[in-house]
Each structure stands twice: as C-alpha cells, then as structure tokens.
Amino acid sequence: MSTKHFPKYYKKFSAFIGGNKLLCLIFLIFAFFLLFQHAWDLSWDFSAYVINAKYLFNQGDYYEVYRAPLVSLIIGIFLIFGKLSEYLYILFTAVLFFISTIYLTDALTEKYWYKYDSSKERNRLIFLLFSLNPFLIYYSTLIGTELLALSFLELFIASLIKKKTSGHYLAMAVLSRYNMLIYIIFLFFQKNAKRVIVNISLFLGVLLPWFIYNRLKWGNYLTSIIDSYSLNISSRSSISQPLNYLDFIKVVNFYIPFVLLGLIALLCIFYKNVKSKTYEKKAYFYSLIFLLVFIFSFYDYASAPFKISRYLFNLAIPIAFFSTYGLLYFFNAEKKHRKIVLSALYTIVLLFFIFIFIIHYQNRNLDDKYFKAADTIKKLGLTDCIVRSTIWVPVNYYTGNVYYLYDLNYTLSSKSYALVFPCCATIDDPYSMDEIFSYNPLLKTEDFIIISDPATTNETCSKRSGWDEPMVDDKCNFIKGQFGNFAEKVCNIIDT
Numbered sequence: 001m002s003t004k005h006f007p008k009y010y011k012k013f014s015a016f017i018g019g020n021k022l023l024c025l026i027f028l029i030f031a032f033f034l035l036f037q038h039a040w041d042l043s044w045d046f047s048a049y050v051i052n053a054k055y056l057f058n059q060g061d062y063y064e065v066y067r068a069p070l071v072s073l074i075i076g077i078f079l080i081f082g083k084l085s086e087y088l089y090i091l092f093t094a095v096l097f098f099i100s101t102i103y104l105t106d107a108l109t110e111k112y113w114y115k116y117d118s119s120k121e122r123n124r125l126i127f128l129l130f131s132l133n134p135f136l137i138y139y140s141t142l143i144g145t146e147l148l149a150l151s152f153l154e155l156f157i158a159s160l161i162k163k164k165t166s167g168h169y170l171a172m173a174v175l176s177r178y179n180m181l182i183y184i185i186f187l188f189f190q191k192n193a194k195r196v197i198v199n200i201s202l203f204l205g206v207l208l209p210w211f212i213y214n215r216l217k218w219g220n221y222l223t224s225i226i227d228s229y230s231l232n233i234s235s236r237s238s239i240s241q242p243l244n245y246l247d248f249i250k251v252v253n254f255y256i257p258f259v260l261l262g263l264i265a266l267l268c269i270f271y272k273n274v275k276s277k278t279y280e281k282k283a284y285f286y287s288l289i290f291l292l293v294f295i296f297s298f299y300d301y302a303s304a305p306f307k308i309s310r311y312l313f314n315l316a317i318p319i320a321f322f323s324t325y326g327l328l329y330f331f332n333a334e335k336k337h338r339k340i341v342l343s344a345l346y347t348i349v350l351l352f353f354i355f356i357f358i359i360h361y362q363n364r365n366l367d368d369k370y371f372k373a374a375d376t377i378k379k380l381g382l383t384d385c386i387v388r389s390t391i392w393v394p395v396n397y398y399t400g401n402v403y404y405l406y407d408l409n410y411t412l413s414s415k416s417y418a419l420v421f422p423c424c425a426t427i428d429d430p431y432s433m434d435e436i437f438s439y440n441p442l443l444k445t446e447d448f449i450i451i452s453d454p455a456t457t458n459e460t461c462s463k464r465s466g467w468d469e470p471m472v473d474d475k476c477n478f479i480k481g482q483f484g485n486f487a488e489k490v491c492n493i494i495d496t
Contacts, residue, residue, distance in 0.1 A: 019121050020124065020125070022125060022346075023121070023124055023125045023128060026125075026128060026129070026132070026349065027094070027098045027128070029353055030094060030132060030137070030353075031090075031094040031095075033137065033356070033357060034090050034091075034140055034141050035090060035091070036357065037141070037142060037356075038086060038087065038090055038141065038142075040363070040364035041142065041363065041364070041366075041367070042367055042394070042397070043143055043144070044393050044394055045143040045144055045145070046086070046141075046142070047396075047397035048064050048067060048393050048397075049067065049071045049075060049144045049145075050072075050075055050085075050086060050397060051063070051064070051393065051396055051397060052064060052067055052069070053071075053072040053073070053075040053076035053079060053085075054076070054400075055072075056069070056072055056073060057076040057079050060400055061464070061465075061467070061468075062396060062467050062468070063467065063468035065224050065227045065468065065469070065470040065471070066224060066228040066231050066232075066470075066471060067228070068145065068176055068177055068178050069210055069224070070172065070175040070176045071089070071144045071145050071148060071176060074092060074093075074148075075089045090141045093140075093141055093147050093148045093151065094140075094141075094147070096151040096152075097140075097147050097150065097151045097154075098128075099151075100150075100151040100152070100154035101124070101127060101128050101131055101154060103154070103155060103158045104127070104154045104155070104157060104158040104161075104317075105120070105123050105124045105128075105324075106120055106123075106124070106158075107158040107159075107162045108123070108286065109123045110162070111161055111162070111286070113324075113325075116328040116329070116331065116332045117331070117332055118328055118331060118332075123324065123328070125342075126324050126327055126328070126342070127320050127321075127324045129345045129346070129349050130258065130320040130323040130324055130327075130345075131316055131317075131319075132349050132352065133251070133252070133253055133255055133316065133319065133352070134253055134254075134355070135250060135251045135253065135309075135316070136150075137352055137353065137356055138356050139310050139313055145176050145177045146177070146310065148176045149173045149176035149177040149180055149314075150314060150317070152169050152172040152173035152176060152180075153169075153170070153173045153180065153183065153293075153314065153317065154317060156170045156173060156183070156186070157186070157289060157293070157317070160186060160189055160190075161289070163190070163192075163195070165199055165202060166187075166199055166202075167187055167198070167199035167200060167201065167202035167203035167204075167206075168202040168203065168205070170184070170186070170187065170203055171202065171203045171204075171205075171206035171207050172206060174207065175207065175210060178224075178225055178228050179300050179311070182296045182299070182300050183293070183296060184203075185292075186289070186292075187199045187200055187203060189289070210224070215495075217468075218470050219475075219495070220475040220476075220495055221494060221495070222475070222491075223470050223472075223475060224470075226472050226475050226478060226479065227470045227472055229482070230471050230472050230478065231471060232304065232305075232306075234478075234482060236306055239305060240305040241305065242307070243302055243307060244309075247301070247309035247312060248298070248312065248315075250309055251309065251312045251313075251316075251319070252319055254348060255319055255323050258322075258323035258326055258327060259319055259322045259323050259326070260326070261322075261323070261326030261327065261329070261330060262321070262322030262323055262325040262327075262329075263322060264326065265325055265329035266287055266322075266325070268329070286321075287325075290317065290318040290321040293315075293317050293318050294315060294318040296314075297314040297315050297318075298315070300314075327341065367394065368447075369421060369423070369447035369448060370391070370394035370395050370397075370398070371398060372447055372448070373395050373421075373447070373448045373450075374395050374397075374398030374399045374402075375398075376443065376445075376448075377395070377399050377401070377402075378399065380442075380450075380458065381458040382401070382417060382458050383400070383401055384458070384461075384463055384464060385401065385416065385458055385461035385462065385463065385464065386401065386403060386416040386461065386462045386463065386465075387399075387401055387402045387403070387416065387417040387418075387419050388402070388403050388404065388405035388406075388411045388417070388418055389402055389403075389404075389418070389419035389420065389421070390404070390405050390420075390426045390428050390429050390430075391421050391424055391426065392404050392405065395419065400464070401464040402419065403467055405418060405419075405430065406428075406430060407430055408430055408431045408435070412451065412452060412453045412456075413453065414462055415452075415453065415456045415460060415461050415462045416461065417442070417450055417452045417456070417461065418450070418452070419448060419449075419450055420436050420448065420449045420450075420451065421448050422436070422448075422449065436449060436451065439451045475495075476488050476491035476492050476495065479491045
C-alpha cells in the first residue's frame with residue numbers, strides 16, 4: 001500500500017473514532033480488562049496453547065495433539081516478543097472481536113434494522129453492550145479459544161447475511177475450536193449454487209494445510225480432530241452428567257428480559273403479518289439464523305458428557321441479536337425512553353467489569369504454587385530430567401519438562417520424579433495422599449511435594465525427550481467403533 005493512501009485511511013479512522021466515541025471507550029475498557037485478567041489468572045488451557053505454540057515454532061518439545069491449532073499459531077507469530085506474545089494475542093483477539101461485532105451489526109442494519117429509527121452507530125453500541133454480558137467478559141480469553149472462535153463465527157454470519165463468500169471464516173472458527181464444525185450447515189444457506197460451492201471450497205481450502213500436516217506428522221488427516229473427540233466425548237461417555245439448566249441462566253443472566261423482549265417483538269411482527277396477510281421475509285430469515293445458532297450452541301453443550309457452562313459461550317451471539325432486536329422495536333415505539341435505557345445499559349456493563357475485575361484481583365495469587373514448583377525444579381537442576389504430575393501443564397509452561405503422571409510406581413522405578421500438589425486432587429490421580437506421605441520426599445513444601453527413588457539424581461535421572469503423540473493409535477478403527485463400518489471404510493480410502 002502506497003504511503004499516499006495513509007491520509008485517506010487516517011481520515012476514515014478519525015471519522016470512525018469521532019462517530020463512535022462511547023463504543024471505542026467500551027472496547028478499550030474490555031481490552032484492558034482482558035490483559036489484566038491474563039496477568040492475574042493463567043489458566044491450564046491457555047498455558048497449553050502457549051506450550052503448543054513453542055513446539056510449532058521450534059521452541060519446545062511438548063505438544064498436545066487434540067488441541068485446535070489456530071490459537072497456538074497466532075501466539076507463535078508473536079513469540080519473538082517473549083512473554084509479551086500472550087498479551088499481543090489477547091489484544092489481537094479483542095480487536096478482531098470488536099471488528100467482527102461492528103461488521104455483523106452493520107450487516108444487520110443494512111439488510112433489516114434500517115427500518116427502525118436508529119443510526120448504525122447506535123446499533124453498534126447496543127449490540128456491543130448486549131454482547132458484553134458477564135459470562136462473555138469472564139471467559140473471552142481466559143481459556144484462549146472462545147473469543148477468537150466467536151469472532152470468526154460473527155464474521156461468517158455477517159458475510160452470510162450480506163450474501164458474500166464466507167466459508168473461510170467458518171474454517172478459521174473450526175481451527176480455533178473444533179466444536180465449531182456444528183455450524184457447517186450454514187455453508188448451504190445460499191440460494192446461489194455457485195456461491196455454495198465457493199464457500200465449501202474456501203472452507204476446505206483453509207482447513208487443508210492443517211489436514212496435510214496431520215497426515216504427514218501422525219498418519220491421518222483428521223488425527224487432531226479424532227484425538228479431540230476421543231478426549232472430550234468418547235472417553236467421558238460413561239460418566240455423562242445431566243443437564244444443568246442453571247448454566248443457561250448463568251449465560252443469559254441479566255439480559256433475560258431483553259431476550260424475551262426480542263422474541264415478543266418477533267411474535268408481534270408475525271401477528272401483524274398474519275393479520276395483514278403480508279410476509280416479512282427478512283425478519284424471519286435473520287431470526288432463523290440466530291435461532292439456529294442458539295439451538296446448535298445449546299446442543300453442543302447438551303451432547304457433551306461433561307456439561308461445562310463454557311460450552312454455551314456462543315449463545316452470546318443470539319443473546320445480543322434478540323436483545324438488540326427487542327430494544328430497537330421498543331425504541332421505535334418509545335423514543336423518549338432511549339437515553340434512560342441506554343444509560344442503564346452502560347451502568348450495567350460497567351458494573352459487570354468492576355465485579356469480575358474484583359474477583360480476578362482477589363484470586364490473583366492462586367497459581368503461584370505452579371510457578372514456585374517450576375522454580376524449585378530449576379534450582380534443583382532437574383530441568384533435563386523427566387518430572388511427572390497429574391497437574392503437569394501449568395508447570396510445564398514454565399519448565400518444559402513436566403509430563404503426565406499415569407503410574408506412580410513406574411515413574412519412580414524409571415528414575416523420573418513425581419510432583420504432587422496435595423491441595424488439588426484430580427480424577428486422574430493414580431495414588432492416594434496416604435501413599436504419597438508414605439514416601440520419603442526429596443522436597444516437601446506447603447504447596448507441593450517432589451518424590452523420587454533415593455538412587456535417582458539429576459545425573460542418573462531419565463532425561464526429557466518431549467511428547468507429541470496422539471491419544472488414538474489406530475484412527476480408522478476408532479472411527480469404526482464410534483460411527484460404524486462405513487465410516488471406517490471412508491477413513492481407510494482417504495488415508496490410502
């Protein structure tokens with residue numbers, strides 16, 4: 001791009017800021033919140049994505065195959081900045097969410113909401129405010145994947161509404177979180193057969209490099225996806241949890257009245273159309289898209305053995321849509337109440353930020369035990385040795401040599417070290433604390449215990465060798481067990 005174009009883009013940028021001051025202010029508050037959150041709360045999953053990033057960019061030797069790659073790829077691009085790479089990723093994701101939210105709101109305004117007496121700037125603000133419910137604020141980048149995948153889903157839906165090619169956006173969402181495959185039906189939401197083919201081609205084209213890498217590295221194009229399914233669905237099917245409808249309330253929370261208002265508005269439009277014998281096609285079509293997002297998101301949560309409320313994250317889109325829809329419908333009839341309602345929304349969202357900010361501030365030291373354990377491993381000169389723990393990822397993030405502890409006796413007899421956190425039992429612990437206390441520990445602190453065979457030293461220990469193996473060995477046989485003989489045959493044909 002020539003430098004002569006800079007003044008033009010600068011003017012556009014300045015005009016956008018000038019016309020959307022409050023919108024930009026809310027975004028800045030959101031972005032700074034995410035940065036502070038990460039500084040105070042480094043989650044297990046986010047640590048794993050950083051570890052994977054180092055592996056993909058030749059700075060590490062441990063890789064969890066079942067994780068979608070895009071988060072790690074983006075973090076990896078920023079690795080030249082060291083620890084700052086994580087914050088750059090968060091900032092990148094926040095900006096992408098801001099852009100995708102504006103793009104989706106403008107698409108809805110252009111195609112349908114223009115009929116209401118509300119500017120696109122106000123629509124952007126309302127949609128963003130309804131997007132920033134406490135659930136979204138809390139989980140946006142805490143785990144690492146949610147906000148990135150949601151942003152690409154918004155871009156995908158916006159392009160669908162504008163009748164533009166969109167398959168590449170859905171592919172990017174899938175590479176962020178594999179459960180985004182559930183929205184693949186939207187690729188066919190076009191009357192133009194040529195555009196459907198183009199979208200499917202773009203979708204597969206973006207995924208293809210990752211599939212090829214899987215084939216060359218692990219022998220099957222779908223190794224990572226199969227591993228993810230094995231871990232999150234297949235291996236947990238015997239311990240399936242019942243639906244917890246409180247999770248749904250937790251996600252919608254304070255915006256339940258606005259969502260209901262949007263649904264009532266849609267019913268009112270339907271009633272008027274029936275009465276006047278008209279058919280408001282756009283209202284139904286766009287509402288159908290967001291209703292399907294709601295249904296698919298809820299199904300994704302309901303069908304998972306572990307009912308983790310975070311799986312409902314994508315409900316943020318239909319919540320924002322129907323809440324905005326209802327408010328615009330209300331504003332169209334009650335213009336004098338606009339300022340009061342919008343002021344109340346600003347206050348609610350600001351209180352959300354303050355409340356969650358306080359929670360993270362109070363919990364800011366909870367992960368210090370993992371850093372202390374890693375620091376101790378370094379001081380004892382064990383960074384070249386194999387250390388095993390059932391809470392391995394948070395420590396591996398700092399040292400690179402901590403792996404999964406699947407058998408305590410084997411770990412000790414193979415001249416490896418066992419790292420135990422008495423505070424934090426897991427369902428995978430292959431030991432009892434009574435058994436741990438029966439050993440003479442190499443080191444014991446109030447936070448953790450390091451155990452080894454007396455003959456094991458940092459010279460004689462088993463040396464770290466890295467890890468990048470998939471959980472499922474025979475992929476096609478696994479597929480047969482899950483989906484039947486036909487699926488196995490397809491798998492074998494693809495892999496020949």
